[in-house]
Amino acid sequence: MIQQEMLTYQQLDGELNRIERELRKNENFIKRRQYKAASQDCEETIARLDARAADLKTQLAQAQQTVQKITEVIEEHSREIGTLEDVDELNYMNKKLNEQLNELSAVEKEIKRIVREGEDIAQSFDEASSKLPRLVAGYRKCDEEFNKAAAEVKPRVAEIRARQAELKKVIDENIFNVYKKVSDGGLYPVFVPLEEGTRCGGCRMEMPKAAVDAQFAGKSYMRCEHCGRIIFKND
Numbered sequence: 657m658i659q660q661e662m663l664t665y666q667q668l669d670g671e672l673n674r675i676e677r678e679l680r681k682n683e684n685f686i687k688r689r690q691y692k693a694a695s696q697d698c699e700e701t702i703a704r705l706d707a708r709a710a711d712l713k714t715q716l717a718q719a720q721q722t723v724q725k726i727t728e729v730i731e732e733h734s735r736e737i738g739t740l741e742d743v744d745e746l747n748y749m750n751k752k753l754n755e756q757l758n759e760l761s762a763v764e765k766e767i768k769r770i771v772r773e774g775e776d777i778a779q780s781f782d783e784a785s786s787k788l789p790r791l792v793a794g795y796r797k798c799d800e801e802f803n804k805a806a807a808e809v810k811p812r813v814a815e816i817r818a819r820q821a822e823l824k825k826v827i828d829e830n831i832f833n834v835y836k837k838v839s840d841g842g843l844y845p846v847f848v849p850l851e852e853g854t855r856c857g858g859c860r861m862e863m864p865k866a867a868v869d870a871q872f873a874g875k876s877y878m879r880c881e882h883c884g885r886i887i888f889k890n891d
């Protein structure tokens with residue numbers, strides 16, 4: 657037989673578990689988590705867009721510098737062409753001038769691309785920035801509602817804990833340690849009665865009678881090999 661106080665303690669833990677489960681099922685608890693994930697996503701998007709915008713700014717500055725350099729070279733070539741009379745030299749310089757003009761048009765295309773991407777980024781940035789306050793407000797509202805629900809059960813939780821503290825004073829320490837060890841592993845209930853002399857009251861596993869008798873020889877409880885619960889005799 658297990659101390660009645662230990663069994664009552666366990667029963668109270670069962671009630672605490674139920675309260676905890678109910679809170680986790682609370683609509684506001686679930687929505688609060690969703691709002692949190694969505695606003696984190698949104699913040700990450702904003703940070704990514706920010707970084708990309710900074711990249712584009714650098715690219716644009718580089719492209720503008722390149723345009724400046726090419727323009728200078730073109731002006732120089734044009735001046736030289738004005739002084740040339742030899743046809744071969746003129747052809748050669750014209751070829752060089754055309755090369756520069758081609759490069760210039762490539763850089764101008766690149767600038768257009770940068771500007772277009774910049775516009776897309778600005779639009780996405782506006783979208784994300786306008787979404788964020790709504791998500792933050794949603795989170796706050798759910799948080800507030802959930803805290804209300806949690807506050808409602810608080811007195812009962814405090815009552816249970818106070819009662820458990822009283823019970824613990826008279827519970828055999830060894831039994832309590834066994835209980836803690838098994839329940840910390842996620843099992844509830846820990847102590848279950850032996851049913852019909854051969855069956856675990858937790859997992860309903862049948863055991864040979866001789867094995868059960870051997871386990872109980874000189875002891876008030878045994879461990880179920882199947883589910884790990886502690887089986888006690890109800891007599």
Ligand SMILES: [Zn+2]
Nearest residue numbers: 856859880883
């Ligand atoms: Zn079992």
